[in-house]
Amino acid sequence: MSICTKAEVYTFMQTGDAQRIAANDTMIEALILSVEFMIERFIGRKISATAFDLQLHDGRYCSINGRYIFMNGFYYDILEIGTLEENGVALTEGTDFVIQSPNVIERINTQWNASNQLGIAITGLVGLVYDNSETDEANYVANPDVKQIAIEAVAMKSGLWTKNLTDGDGNEFEVVKQNLPKISMEHLKRYIVPVL
Incomplete structure (x- = not known):
């Protein structure tokens, strides 16, 4: 689903x-x-709920430190883990591991095998989104700030975003908006994935 x-x-x-x-x-x-692709490359995160299926080791999509896996890059914002296996053994969320924050997976009572x-x-969903559902069934929607910036960027690139202006003599003319407001770009920088 697009942003x-x-x-x-x-x-x-x-x-x-x-x-x-x-x-x-x-x-x-x-x-x-x-625009969705460009924003994702700029901030280093997926901006819509995206399924993933990965093989992990320390330095590949994550850092492993004892009991913790720190996901990074496009996999920073974990929404759900579908399956998680370590050395071919299926692990259960809540029993074998927990998601501590959007990017931290903690192993319960043991350490991850980094060797x-x-x-x-691991399989699951990632994305800089939030769940607006009031039920147990997730309904992921775009981050409103990033969505607005995406809308502005599409409008600007389309050449259809115009504004009517009046000069000092009362003459009206139409101007095509050709760049994003500086504040939008500064705001987007706040969402750049943290470097771990």
Whole structure:
């Protein structure tokens, strides 16, 4: 699922029905994917809930230190662990391990085996999102700050984001917005993945 929809981009730009045509729809949808990729590369995190299936060892997607695995990079924001195996043995959340924070997996009553290269297999979901569900069934939605920046970036790249201005003589003209507000870029920097 993408971080935003074409309808949200059109609404933000206050685009009229005349410009909501198939060609612009296709362009906006492509730009949403492009902007999502660019933001993820810039901040080093997944910005929508993304499934993963990894073989871990110290230095590959994580750091292992005794009882703790510190996930890093795109795998920093752990939402759920589907399966976790160590040396082919399935581990149970709450009995064998717990997720201590978005990126820390703690082994209960023992240490992780860091000597076996690729000895830890893990599947699950990651993403800089939150669960807005009031039930046990998760409903992950985009971080609102990052989503707004993505919408602005898509609008800017589309060439459809315009603003009407008036000069000192009362003449009106239309300006196409061609860059993100500086405050948006500064705000996005707050989400760069911490270096461990």
